[in-house]
Amino acid sequence: MEQGLANSEGLVQSVYHLLWKKADPQHSEGKTDPLYRFTFQIPDTILFTRSGHQWWYFTTTMAHADPVYNNTVRKKRSIHLNKDAMFKGLLRSCRSKSGLVAVWYSSDCSEPAGVRSTYLDPCALGEFLVSSEEREGALQVFTDPKAGSDGYVHHSMIQSVWHQPGVCLVEKRENQHVLSNTYRPLEERTQTFEGYEHARRVPMHSGGATAAVKEASDALVKHIFCVSGKQVQTITLHWKVDGKNRLQFLFCSQLQLQDRFGVSQAMSACLGATEEAVPPTxxxxxxxxxxxxxxxxxxxxxxxxxxxxxxxxxxxxRCPQPAGPSTVPPDPxxxxxxxxxxxxxxxxxxxxxxxxxxx
Incomplete structure (x- = not known):
């Protein structure tokens, strides 16, 4: 599968494919790992398109016969892309104690982050997979976040906004309710950047976590340039720190690229439309x-x-000129x-x- 990279708002599916692609040596600076290991992991993520195509990406964490594949981004073969294999694979990969097994990400411009998150338990996941409705988005296994200072697990998410030339803004939001509190509706327990009435902004006291998110964002942007040759102007990424203190990449909600003159393509399009609409005098x-x-x-x-x-x-x-020495000579x-x-x-x-x- 080869997906074109372009300016996108909402769920950007092409980022998963670019993370799976290996770095081209001619774009790399010095010697790099041919499989390009990252400091973060991708949970089992299945991409759906309206055309019916599906792709399954994940990060290898188990020991293999060939250890060179450990902690690398891989893609499953098409024989695993059937409903029964998806259901069993997501249940097997899920380690959550909240009763949730998966989350469905889809583009929605009405959401603050541009992406709608729908959380699924085993019954909802089965109904989702057997449905014949055409969908476009990402189905990802759900993992519990790291427990808070009170010892309880609150659903949380980290957002990093990376700007050229290397400025990264990191923000974390945490739900106010305990994730395993089934007396609360599921939507109230899982909201982070989707809604503000049940979530709050929390400071990241650990400088190591902030540095890890910034390092991962820099590595992701560099890898996109290595495999596509396109420079990122702005990208918005969403992360989670799981119970084992591992950084996981969830999804990308915004992507803007630079043109060959170093200007973002969105700005170039805006300037071009202005010049065509108002010609010079x-x-x-x-x-x-x-x-x-x-x-x-x-x-x-x-x-x-x-x-x-x-x-x-x-x-x-027509007027007569006055005579005298003070007479002003007439204008020629x-x-x-x-x-x-x-x-x-x-x-x-x-x-x-x-x-x-x-x-």
């Missing part, structure tokens, strides 16, 4: 574009001034015929002078 020496009203106003004003100047010269020619232009008016070059010069004073 043809008589201006600069490339500044004016609004439609300001472009029409200078032409009407210059025409009125030309008429007034011609009338004034005609009046000077006043001797010209008023019917002809000013020459074309003089009219253009006057128009340009008036336009230069027009705001």
């Amino acid at each position: 043809p008589h201006s020496s600069t490339s500044q574009a004016l609004s439609s009203r300001s472009k029409r106003a200078p032409k009407a004003k210059a025409w009125q001034i030309d008429v007034l100047r011609a009338d004034f010269r005609a009046w000077q020619q 232009d006043c001797t010209r015929s008023t019917a002809r008016g000013p020459s074309h070059s003089e009219s253009m010069a006057l128009s340009e002078e008036d336009r230069s004073r027009t705001v």
